[in-house]
Amino acid sequence: MSNKPIQVTVDRLKRIAHIPDRPKKPLDPTTCPKCESHFRDEEMVANARVCTNCGHHFPITARARLDHLSGGSGWREIWTELRASDPLQFVDLEPYPDRARKAEQKTGLGEAVVVAELEVEGQPCVAAVMDFAFMGGSMGSVVGEKIARACDRSIELGVPLIAVSASGGARMQEGVLALMQMAKTVVGFEEMADARLPVIVVLAHPTTGGVWASFAALGDFTYAEPGALISFSGPRVIEQTTREKLPPDFGLAESQLKNGQIDDIVDRRDLPQRIGRVLRICERPDLAQAPTLAQHLSEASGDRMGKVAEGIAHTVTHTIPRFPGKVVKKVGQAVDARRKKGTVE
Amino acid sequence: MSSRPGGRFVRRITERLHHAPAPSEAWDAIQLARHQDRPYPLDYISRICTEFEELHGDRYNGEDPAIVAGIGRFNDHPLVIIGEQKGRDTQERTFRNFGMPSPEGYRKAMRAMDLAVKLRVPLLTLIDTPGAFPGSGAEERGQGGAIARSIAAMVRIPVPTVAVIIGEGSSGGALAIGVADRVLILENATYSVISPEGGAAILWRDAAKARLAADAFNPTAATCYRFGIVDSVVPEPAGGAHLDHDEAARHLGQYVERQFRELSALPDADRLRQRRLRFRRLGAHREYAIGDPAAVASGRVESGAPKP
Numbered sequence: 001m002s003n004k005p006i007q008v009t010v011d012r013l014k015r016i017a018h019i020p021d022r023p024k025k026p027l028d029p030t031t032c033p034k035c036e037s038h039f040r041d042e043e044m045v046a047n048a049r050v051c052t053n054c055g056h057h058f059p060i061t062a063r064a065r066l067d068h069l070s071g072g073s074g075w076r077e078i079w080t081e082l083r084a085s086d087p088l089q090f091v092d093l094e095p096y097p098d099r100a101r102k103a104e105q106k107t108g109l110g111e112a113v114v115v116a117e118l119e120v121e122g123q124p125c126v127a128a129v130m131d132f133a134f135m136g137g138s139m140g141s142v143v144g145e146k147i148a149r150a151c152d153r154s155i156e157l158g159v160p161l162i163a164v165s166a167s168g169g170a171r172m173q174e175g176v177l178a179l180m181q182m183a184k185t186v187v188g189f190e191e192m193a194d195a196r197l198p199v200i201v202v203l204a205h206p207t208t209g210g211v212w213a214s215f216a217a218l219g220d221f222t223y224a225e226p227g228a229l230i231s232f233s234g235p236r237v238i239e240q241t242t243r244e245k246l247p248p249d250f251g252l253a254e255s256q257l258k259n260g261q262i263d264d265i266v267d268r269r270d271l272p273q274r275i276g277r278v279l280r281i282c283e284r285p286d287l288a289q290a291p292t293l294a295q296h297l298s299e300a301s302g303d304r305m306g307k308v309a310e311g312i313a314h315t316v317t318h319t320i321p322r323f324p325g326k327v328v329k330k331v332g333q334a335v336d337a338r339r340k341k342g343t344v345e
Numbered sequence: 346m347s348s349r350p351g352g353r354f355v356r357r358i359t360e361r362l363h364h365a366p367a368p369s370e371a372w373d374a375i376q377l378a379r380h381q382d383r384p385y386p387l388d389y390i391s392r393i394c395t396e397f398e399e400l401h402g403d404r405y406n407g408e409d410p411a412i413v414a415g416i417g418r419f420n421d422h423p424l425v426i427i428g429e430q431k432g433r434d435t436q437e438r439t440f441r442n443f444g445m446p447s448p449e450g451y452r453k454a455m456r457a458m459d460l461a462v463k464l465r466v467p468l469l470t471l472i473d474t475p476g477a478f479p480g481s482g483a484e485e486r487g488q489g490g491a492i493a494r495s496i497a498a499m500v501r502i503p504v505p506t507v508a509v510i511i512g513e514g515s516s517g518g519a520l521a522i523g524v525a526d527r528v529l530i531l532e533n534a535t536y537s538v539i540s541p542e543g544g545a546a547i548l549w550r551d552a553a554k555a556r557l558a559a560d561a562f563n564p565t566a567a568t569c570y571r572f573g574i575v576d577s578v579v580p581e582p583a584g585g586a587h588l589d590h591d592e593a594a595r596h597l598g599q600y601v602e603r604q605f606r607e608l609s610a611l612p613d614a615d616r617l618r619q620r621r622l623r624f625r626r627l628g629a630h631r632e633y634a635i636g637d638p639a640a641v642a643s644g645r646v647e648s649g650a651p652k653p
Contacts, residue, residue: 087572087629090561092548141628148625170538172548175562177572179538180627183524186496187621213517217493232489233479239478251484258487283564
């Protein structure tokens with residue numbers, strides 16, 4: 001009974017002693033966080049969301065990047081109809097389907113990657129561009145599938161692939177299936193190797209975790225944007241696990257160039273020219289006729305790998321004899337859109 | 346002032362009872378998978394192989410004891426084995442870096458894969474790691490690239506390959522040597538995108554919520570089998586592999602032998618194609634036709650029509 005007033009006093013003292021820092025006014029998306037220069041929207045678009053004063057690279061949406069890469073010559077998005085499914089019925093602070101839906105409403109994207117056919121500097125190619133705004137650009141089943149299909153489409157058209165990564169890593173909410181997407185994207189890139197087609201990877205800020213440990217590290221040409229964080233484990237995880245004090249430039253594109261992990265750092269405004277040059281150098285009119293290993297394999301077995309893999313309606317309905325009482329669930333309920341003629345492409 | 350004597354005490358007890366963690370299959374499996382007496386790759390190798398010669402060093406700049414690699418005699422045939430090795434006592438654990446491989450380890454593994462290809466010998470990998478080592482040195486020496494290249498090498502090698510998750514398989518550190526023709530998992534082993542502690546730190550922003558994360562990820566053998574990620578589940582001795590290493594190794598040997606027998610009957614090209622398709626197919630997604638009424642009904646906004 002007697003401790004009641006004391007508690008109140010302590011509480012009050014605490015309240016007085018604790019003066020919260022005045023929250024910093026959040027910068028609006030067109031103000032540079034480094035030099036605080038302000039830009040108008042049309043300036044941002046014209047400069048590909050790069051600060052003309054200090055060279056800071058703002059985050060850019062996947063579609064804006066495609067506009068920029070194609071130089072206004074237009075692009076055609078493919079596989080817009082793929083959506084995440086919730087195999088684990090995952091709930092963390094909110095259910096996964098809610099998170100996905102919110103991300104879709106916020107970004108207007110179906111998933112964290114946009115695949116498109118386009119021309120860069122007049123050179124035809126396929127691009128898979130990730131968008132960090134959609135759930136941290138995390139790689140779930142849809143992202144894996146779209147990137148693998150982008151490889152298939154490149155092979156089909158006989159054109160190079162451009163992959164632009166911006167991702168925090170594998171999508172936790174899909175559990176071990178998200179891990180498998182690392183293997184899936186690498187398989188796609190291996191197909192590209194068999195088809196003798198070049199792959200250009202552009203690492204945007206940030207490229208970490210499972211994305212950096214799979215396809216993003218396997219480009220024939222690997223460029224990074226200035227200041228992009230490129231690492232497998234994030235700096236926070238490293239500091240917590242090993243209690244190391246990390247230098248401020250840890251994992252940034254500039255230090256990864258010194259470490260020999262990337263080919264060059266390219267300013268976003270120069271990217272289309274740079275990619276265009278690589279595509280021009282690698283252009284091979286004779287290659288279209290050259291049979292790929294995938295075709296060799298298909299001749300032996302009667303189907304073409306890319307075709308088989310395309311639009312797989314993946315449903316696993318194994319029964320598990322060793323674990324009785326477990327409810328066997330349908331994993332994916334993919335609708336094979338391809339079968340509904342005339343709805344795709 | 347409490348209204349009843351002992352009210353606070355009673356309340357505290359009820360609170361405790363209320364918050365007692367519910368029994369969790371996933372959490373139990375994780376504890377078993379991490380059991381310190383659980384057999385590690387070298388324990389299995391010494392039991393399933395009559396002789397074993399270990400390789401050291403990645404031939405670039407270092408040696409990583411977290412990965413053991415070498416060639417052994419299995420059923421009177423040579424077999425290249427790569428395993429992720431944890432330590433049993435404190436000293437060995439530090440030496441093995443708790444089974445967390447560095448880029449050197451993955452490069453050593455790729456060396457062993459090259460040997461398998463050269464000699465046309467099948468490859469067995471034994472996975473048991475909390476994840477690839479998160480250190481600034483490992484990052485500078487190309488941890489991400491090493492894992493990616495190891496995955497690519499496993500996609501490419503023409504010999505029959507079998508991967509077995511024998512303990513804890515977490516993150517890209519496990520997958521780096523896990524892309525095989527056949528993937529098996531031990532009954533009490535776990536396979537997940539991240540350790541429950543790591544997942545809790547990211548999703549709940551609190552590493553102490555590991556139990557909750559374990560239930561959400563449910564990284565058990567049953568889950569992996571249900572998703573088609575593993576081809577079969579290897580039984581363990583009653584109570585877990587840590588109780589009887591010999592019996593556990595006998596089961597593992599039998600299962601692995603059967604897989605290799607099936608795989609070596611296939612021509613190389615077919616096997617490679619099947620391996621690629623196997624991993625190409627894994628995943629769960631929905632696919633709508635644009636303007637599909639089902640999509641509209643579910644409240645999803647279709648992304649805009651493709652640009653001309």
